Amino acid sequence: MSNSKVSVCVVTILYVVLVLICLFRPADEFSASERRKLAQKPQFTWESFTSGKLAGEAESYATDQFPFRDAMRSLKAEFSLNIMKKADTNDIFVKDGYLCAMEYPMEEDSIIRAAKIFEGIYEKYLQDSEVNAYFSVIPDKSYFLAGKDYLSMDYELFFAEMYEQTPFLMPIPIEKNLQLSDYYRTDTHWKQEEITDVAHLLAKEMGVQLAGSYEVKTLDVPFYGVYYGQAAVAAEPDAISYCTNDVLDNCTVFDYENNKAISLYDIEKVKGRDPYEMFLGGNISLVTVTNPAATSDKELVVFGDSFARSMVPLLAEGYTKTTMIDIRYLPSAYIGNYVTFSSQDVLFLYSTSVLNNSITLK
Amino acid sequence: MVFSSIPFLYYFLPMVLLAYFITPQKGRNAVLLIASLLFYAWGEPVYVLLMLFSILIGYLAGILLEKSMLGNYKFLTPKAVLSGSVFVFAGIFIYFKYTDFFISNFNAVTGLSVPLLHILLPVGISFYTFQIISYLVDVYRKEVPAQKNFISLAAYVAMFPQLIAGPIVRYASVAEQLEKRTCTFIMAESGIYRFVIGLAKKVLLANELGALCEGFRASGDKSVLYYWLYAVAFCLHIYFDFSGYSDMAIGLGRILGFSLPENFNYPYISASITEFWRRWHMSLGSWFRDYLYIPLGGNRVPKVKWYRNIFIVWLFTGLWHGASWNFVIWGLYFGILLVIEKKWLLRILEKAKGVRNCYVLLLLLIGFVMFNASDMSQAMSDIRCLFGMGGIPAVSAEALYYLKSYGVTILVSVIASTPAMALLATGIQQKVNAYPVTSIVWQVTKVMAALALLLLSTAYLVDGSFNPFLYFRF
Numbered sequence: 001m002s003n004s005k006v007s008v009c010v011v012t013i014l015y016v017v018l019v020l021i022c023l024f025r026p027a028d029e030f031s032a033s034e035r036r037k038l039a040q041k042p043q044f045t046w047e048s049f050t051s052g053k054l055a056g057e058a059e060s061y062a063t064d065q066f067p068f069r070d071a072m073r074s075l076k077a078e079f080s081l082n083i084m085k086k087a088d089t090n091d092i093f094v095k096d097g098y099l100c101a102m103e104y105p106m107e108e109d110s111i112i113r114a115a116k117i118f119e120g121i122y123e124k125y126l127q128d129s130e131v132n133a134y135f136s137v138i139p140d141k142s143y144f145l146a147g148k149d150y151l152s153m154d155y156e157l158f159f160a161e162m163y164e165q166t167p168f169l170m171p172i173p174i175e176k177n178l179q180l181s182d183y184y185r186t187d188t189h190w191k192q193e194e195i196t197d198v199a200h201l202l203a204k205e206m207g208v209q210l211a212g213s214y215e216v217k218t219l220d221v222p223f224y225g226v227y228y229g230q231a232a233v234a235a236e237p238d239a240i241s242y243c244t245n246d247v248l249d250n251c252t253v254f255d256y257e258n259n260k261a262i263s264l265y266d267i268e269k270v271k272g273r274d275p276y277e278m279f280l281g282g283n284i285s286l287v288t289v290t291n292p293a294a295t296s297d298k299e300l301v302v303f304g305d306s307f308a309r310s311m312v313p314l315l316a317e318g319y320t321k322t323t324m325i326d327i328r329y330l331p332s333a334y335i336g337n338y339v340t341f342s343s344q345d346v347l348f349l350y351s352t353s354v355l356n357n358s359i360t361l362k
Numbered sequence: 363m364v365f366s367s368i369p370f371l372y373y374f375l376p377m378v379l380l381a382y383f384i385t386p387q388k389g390r391n392a393v394l395l396i397a398s399l400l401f402y403a404w405g406e407p408v409y410v411l412l413m414l415f416s417i418l419i420g421y422l423a424g425i426l427l428e429k430s431m432l433g434n435y436k437f438l439t440p441k442a443v444l445s446g447s448v449f450v451f452a453g454i455f456i457y458f459k460y461t462d463f464f465i466s467n468f469n470a471v472t473g474l475s476v477p478l479l480h481i482l483l484p485v486g487i488s489f490y491t492f493q494i495i496s497y498l499v500d501v502y503r504k505e506v507p508a509q510k511n512f513i514s515l516a517a518y519v520a521m522f523p524q525l526i527a528g529p530i531v532r533y534a535s536v537a538e539q540l541e542k543r544t545c546t547f548i549m550a551e552s553g554i555y556r557f558v559i560g561l562a563k564k565v566l567l568a569n570e571l572g573a574l575c576e577g578f579r580a581s582g583d584k585s586v587l588y589y590w591l592y593a594v595a596f597c598l599h600i601y602f603d604f605s606g607y608s609d610m611a612i613g614l615g616r617i618l619g620f621s622l623p624e625n626f627n628y629p630y631i632s633a634s635i636t637e638f639w640r641r642w643h644m645s646l647g648s649w650f651r652d653y654l655y656i657p658l659g660g661n662r663v664p665k666v667k668w669y670r671n672i673f674i675v676w677l678f679t680g681l682w683h684g685a686s687w688n689f690v691i692w693g694l695y696f697g698i699l700l701v702i703e704k705k706w707l708l709r710i711l712e713k714a715k716g717v718r719n720c721y722v723l724l725l726l727l728i729g730f731v732m733f734n735a736s737d738m739s740q741a742m743s744d745i746r747c748l749f750g751m752g753g754i755p756a757v758s759a760e761a762l763y764y765l766k767s768y769g770v771t772i773l774v775s776v777i778a779s780t781p782a783m784a785l786l787a788t789g790i791q792q793k794v795n796a797y798p799v800t801s802i803v804w805q806v807t808k809v810m811a812a813l814a815l816l817l818l819s820t821a822y823l824v825d826g827s828f829n830p831f832l833y834f835r836f
Contacts, residue, residue, distance in 0.1 A: 003805045004551040010809050011554055015816075019376045022368075050407045055363070062368040066824045076821040084570075084774070087767035090825070105582055151763050232825065 021067040033229040038064040073232035092231035099227035100141040106153035114358035115165035122168045130343040135169035138351040144180040172205045184238040187225020192310040193241045199314035206345045208318035214243035247293045256286040279309040285330035288323045289316040304349040331362040363404040365610045366564045391517040398520035409484035417516045420494035423447035424508035444502045455491045463685035486526035497533035506534045514540045523614035527607045529625040529645035543619035553616030558812045560609025563602045565819040571599035588761035589748045593727045598775040630779045633718045635699045673697045688741045
């Protein structure tokens with residue numbers, strides 16, 4: 001057999017094997033690493049064919065359902081980072097064992113948009129009441145990691161502009177109380193067990209005292225954060241923990257979106273799409289935490305994102321009732337239907353990632 | 363459908379190859395035609411009818427032309443048939459490609475506001491129209507007989523490996539292969555390697571460089587360094603995008619038993635702009651030479667007419683690339699450079715060995731910056747910024763970051779744009795052939811390398827990176 005014949009046969013056999021796997025492998029419904037549903041086989045209709053829609057759907061299906069998809073994505077990421085020496089993969093960089101998204105550039109329009117929405121809330125609900133309104137910006141990991149090696153926005157400028165655009169809110173800067181180890185290595189979020197000092201700071205600034213001794217429980221489930229899936233690089237999983245004590249155990253939590261009582265920490269959600277959703281029920285528009293053993297008789301309303309969800313249980317210790325409102329899911333125009341503002345403390349607690357992409361705020 | 367996509371690589375291509383090779387020789391043109399129509403219809407189902415209509419007109423015109431040359435029609439001269447059919451094809455081509463360009467210029471000159479028609483450009487029309495015209499001219503010149511079999515002609519025009527981005531295949535060069543072609547393992551092997559190299563050039567290099575160029579356009583942190591980085595990246599991007607596609611087309615052609623013409627020959631090592639255009643998009647250059655430049659008289663005319671001929675060819679070359687003034691100016695820019703070289707510069711360049719490559723690369727860089735601008739004002743602004751006249755800083759954080767991040771990609775691309783790797787491979791091949799063991803090791807290495815490149819390219823596609831083909835818009 002000639003050399004060419006052997007070469008063609010070897011390549012053809014391996015190619016055919018891959019093709020057969022593509023054709024006959026059952027389709028996966030969900031990608032755990034990417035935390036998304038995968039495209040399914042498109043239905044052929046004459047209309048979808050002539051409009052070109054079928055081609056797009058088939059492309060998504062073939063790409064999503066490619067055999068060994070996760071391994072292929074990892075191959076690309078490792079080749080790109082280690083051989084081609086790209087500084088990032090899919091805008092995620094790896095430094096000091098941490099996976100981090102580049103929060104860049106600073107979007108002035110987004111800052112202004114977020115500030116306008118907060119101003120709207122303030123004017124509609126807060127200015128004629130006796131509430132005390134505060135604002136804290138949570139830096140994303142890039143604040144600690146990017147340095148001069150990666151693109152990052154000027155965080156000091158970002159904080160200054162954000163607070164300047166919201167003069168009706170009292171700023172409580174928290175970035176100096178945070179450090180890189182307060183965040184998960186593979187995820188965007190901070191760790192609840194590492195932010196108790198920030199909770200104390202916030203409470204103190206709002207005139208509330210927290211008892212602040214917790215039992216930290218670590219769940220025996222590997223936590224692969226959102227950046228793990230996006231970057232597709234090899235990384236050890238994080239461990240997800242939560243803080244509890246007798247006071248928190250006795251709190252009652254109500255989910256207004258689904259009109260049912262829920263628990264402060266939903267352990268079942270750790271096995272789900274996004275383990276971080278275990279805090280306060282996940283992406284729910286409006287939740288209240290009632291604390292019969294609060295250290296004060298005050299109430300707190302928190303406007304926040306997913307970072308705030310892990311902070312609220314810590315702050316709830318000091319308030320009889322804490323309401324968490326996520327205006328990514330509940331348009332601010334409807335808040336009055338659920339919350340009456342009188343003399344509560346109101347805290348706007350948002351991460352730089354959300355504020356710099358404030359199109360999600362309603 | 364594009365070659366560098368999972369549906370093509372792992373669904374369409376294997377099905378077509380299976381159908382093609384289990385079909386007896388005489389039925390393979392029909393398989394090729396059906397596959398090509400499906401390939402085209404996948405993204406452009408409506409315009410497949412336009413292509414079929416063009417093929418039908420070309421087919422009938424070819425037969426009519428041949429009959430008119432035999433004197434079968436008293437009032438229908440061959441010239442009239444050729445002129446009429448070229449007029450029809452030119453009309454279709456101009457309507458789809460230039461109508462809105464003409465309307466917007468008419469509006470600009472007259473101050474009227476005739477509404478634009480927003481006609482969607484049929485993919486590959488610039489390539490298949492030129493192929494049909496070349497077929498008819500070749501029949502008229504009696505270089506080839508008219509094709510009597512509609513399927514054979516249609517398979518030639520619509521042949522999916524080269525349908526949408528070339529190379530522009532002359533009918534004469536594949537006429538015999540359309541009737542009878544042999545598929546050998548040697549051809550298949552070289553076709554597989556060529557295809558995989560093209561795929562890797564497109565996916566691993568061109569797409570990455572394209573993402574850098576896209577990032578540059580979206581950036582709010584531009585600097586002179588960033589402009590240079592962009593200009594270099596775009597020059598490499600367009601080369602690997604287009605030559606990668608041509609490699610894939612040539613490779614597929616070989617697997618199917620066709621010898622398609624080469625389209626690129628390491629253009630960036632050229633010692634003059636004249637040489638560059640002999641190495642870049644060779645099938646288009648030779649088309650314009652044979653069907654426009656020489657019929658106009660070429661260089662065998664008085665000097666003034668010679669220069670006129672050069673400018674006409676380059677005006678059309680620019681317009682072929684796009685209906686926009688920056689393409690026209692881009693074409694004329696090269697026309698002027700070629701005239702200057704022919705009149706004075708070539709003799710000087712022959713002696714200026716160290717400088718001539720820098721001269722060529724600098725002028726190409728400026729040319730491609732112009733080429734990639736959305737309009738002439740952006741082209742001028744880009745060129746000003748490139749030379750520090752745009753009021754922007756010399757260096758920016760973004761420029762430094764991307765220089766670092768894409769440094770290896772650019773370095774690999776620069777090396778791959780020279781014949782260094784091909785020469786190295788040829789050198790090794792010659793050495794290893796002397797011993798059976800080393801020959802086998804080399805063969806295994808080539809197979810492994812091809813599989814690795816296929817796997818890597820697939821991995822990049824699965825991760826859904828940046829993947830447009832630049833020459834689809836032409």
